[in-house]
Amino acid sequence: MRDETAIISYVNKFVKLSPPEAEALLSAFQKVVVKKRQSIIQPDFPAPYRYYVLEGAMRAYVAAENGQEHTISFAIEDWWITDYNSYLYQQPATMFVTALEDTIALRLSHVKEQELKAQNPKFETFFRIIAERGLAYQQRRIIINLTKTAEARYGDFLDKYPLLAQRVPQYTLASFLGMTTEYLSKLRKRMGSKKT
Amino acid sequence: MRDETAIISYVNKFVKLSPPEAEALLSAFQKVVVKKRQSIIQPDFPAPYRYYVLEGAMRAYVAAENGQEHTISFAIEDWWITDYNSYLYQQPATMFVTALEDTIALRLSHVKEQELKAQNPKFETFFRIIAERGLAYQQRRIIINLTKTAEARYGDFLDKYPLLAQRVPQYTLASFLGMTTEYLSKLRKRMGSKKT
DNA sequence: AAAACAGGTTAATCTAGTTCAATAAAAATT
DNA sequence: AATTTTTATTGAACTAGATTAACCTGTTTT
Secondary structure, eight states, X not given: OOOTTHHHHHHHTTSOOOHHHHHHHHHTEEEEEEOTTOEEEOTTSBOOEEEEEEESOEEEEEEOTTSXXXXXXXXXXXXXXXXXXXXXXXXXXXXXXXXXXXXXXXXEEHHHHHHHHHHOHHHHHHHHHHHHHHHHHHHHHHHHHHHOOHHHHXXXXXXXXXXXXXXXXXXXXXXXXXXXXXXXXXXHHHHTTSOO | OOOTTHHHHHHHTTSOOOHHHXXXXXXXXXXXXXXXXXXXXXXXXXXXXXXXXXXXXXEEEEEOTTSOEEEEEEEOTTOEEOOHHHHHHTXXXXXXXXXXXXXXXXXXXXXXXXXXXXXXXHHHHHHHHHHHHHHHHHHHHHHHHHHOOHHHHHXXXXXXXXXXXXXXXXXXXXXXXXXXXXXXXXXHHHHTTSOO
């Protein structure tokens, strides 16, 4: 069982915190327990928090008119998740963020985040770094989506996130990769031996 | 003719700079003139700079084996452009960044950027803000790519960037939107009256 | 232990978007 | 102003991937 100090080690990978700084950071977060299938962010409501996953798995998705779901992101241990357009600009969300497993997360409110950054430039640096990492990650994802076939996207995901691929329901993975469940099922059969 | 002080007004929209701070900022940039079709970033070479466009237009794209080009981003006046995975992590680029028109830009080296941020937390704040804006923008783009048809993506782009849509070659727009030039041409004919 | 639900597979049919190839129209270069 | 290069259009043939619908399996819930 990981406790909330996991986030201290995590932040320390990017900026070195003194014990009082670590304490200040920790006190800005609240621990939340989310049962499988429960949503912590819903369309039309603002998303006042960003979430750091301590244990478990979540996903962010948008629901289309016809009932289709499109997974925008996953988050497991040490990953962050929220609807960034809602959180950063404090506007109504367009996404759901829902637990794929029973999950324990630390949430940080938008207000507390501003306080942290105002209080200590190290926190400003930290949030700058994770925003840049997110930016670079998403640019890679956009490139993959524009350039690769469904089969190549799946193969690529398997290479990069073999454990995650086994951990999340296949229909969420298909919708993350931009294809239907049925087609992913066909691909898996066709690829058979080559990949796990 | 916009001169380099344009970037001062731009940064001032996010963080308020005193005259000496503005001076410090400006001195970190170098003005560069890029002729149409000239590349400032190429695959396999690191991208030591990020670019702020003063005048003109550029695009970032990846070239596939078969000769296809996939446009990752555009930049016109007041926009930034670079290969973020190369610039942020100082690794070899995978993209080209090339001028679509004769362009004047201000470039900031990775080294200078670190100096600015170390020197003054306001700059740290500024780069945090533009990274977050980029993140939110890219999350919107990923949603559009996953959820909309080619026709809807084009309509959407026309609504949001009507001037840009007329300014860049259509094949670059098609490749940005994730479709072939031929298909975009067909869409335009089909949509005819509805949209400009 | 039956019923209900969530997740996954299979196969037939269909279509949005690609490919290929030729042509046309603009724009840049001589 | 003629030639070359770049950009855009058109149509026919094709295919990666979607849709529909039925079925299967394991897991919760009653």
